[in-house]
């Protein structure tokens with residue numbers, strides 16, 4: 001049987017998509033070969049590449065003056081690509097840090113590429129509640145860009161509005177909440193996301209970049225991280241991760257088939273509300289993120305008695321719940337409610353949480 005999979009990434013993918021990939025695995029479009037066994041320059045793969053970009057553009061309403069670039073660098077590779085493409089030698093950039101991944105991006109820039117101005121934007125109040133403080137997001141004169149992580153996968157913190165950075169291009173890592181709600185792309189200079197949270201198996205990163213920001217990479221920026229080189233070659237400068245790209249296309253088709261991003265936004269609001277309402281109603285579990293800063297996709301929570309953690313995970317596994325252990329830097333528990341997680345899965349989890357509380361409170 002399939003488990004209820006709450007893993008943070010790589011993670012659960014829509015069952016229909018997994019089944020279609022399985023059916024096509026050995027014989028793609030009657031070729032007698034799988035899509036991962038053919039040239040990335042074949043007409044069959046070309047249709048995947050072009051079709052997936054077209055679908056993503058339509059799903060996200062991406063304006064014409066933005067390029068969509070398919071890269072293989074991983075999320076962390078883009079932490080380097082951002083300063084290499086956008087910040088000249090000797091320049092500076094603002095980092096509005098709200099958790100683990102924005103801090104990693106800040107460090108990558110600061111330690112290797114130039115002056116990164118650190119703004120701590122997710123303070124804890126006296127009672128231990130964490131919230132995003134938008135008033136701290138002030139740009140520094142001369143900044144090449146301002147950087148945010150829209151949803152902090154590890155910390156369970158998500159932006160609920162887009163900060164205004166004036167003429168300074170806003171760069172957002174949306175690895176874990178891309179396509180989970182409608183986003184006005186025109187408010188951003190660049191959006192980057194690894195596909196392994198909501199879109200496809202690991203292996204691909206997609207960069208959506210405003211055209212005027214392309215073409216300013218440092219001379220020594222590796223070609224495969226240079227957004228201009230990659231976009232000029234339609235992201236086929238070198239062999240791409242064909243499997244991940246093909247799966248992304250299947251997921252985009254799946255999103256179209258269920259009613260687009262608006263429908264996913266509705267489902268994600270419903271799923272996360274159910275789980276947070278339950279946690280808030282219980283004395284046994286707790287979440288310390290302010291309501292207006294809580295992630296709709298990564299719900300972090302703790303058992304009030306942490307000594308029960310191991311038993312909790314053991315009983316969860318026995319009932320086919322996997323991936324509930326929190327990230328190693330934070331501990332506790334985390335339930336990731338990505339697009340492929342159904343409302344039934346969330347209801348089943350709440351039932352388990354209730355049963356466990358009854359047995360151990």
Ligand SMILES: *Cc1c(COP(=O)(O)O)cnc(C)c1O
Pocket residue numbers: 009073074075076077101149151152153173174175176194197
């Ligand atoms: C998972 C994740 C990353 C890390 O991506 P890698 O591909 O492992 O380098 C970066 N940012 C966010 C928001 C993530 O959730």
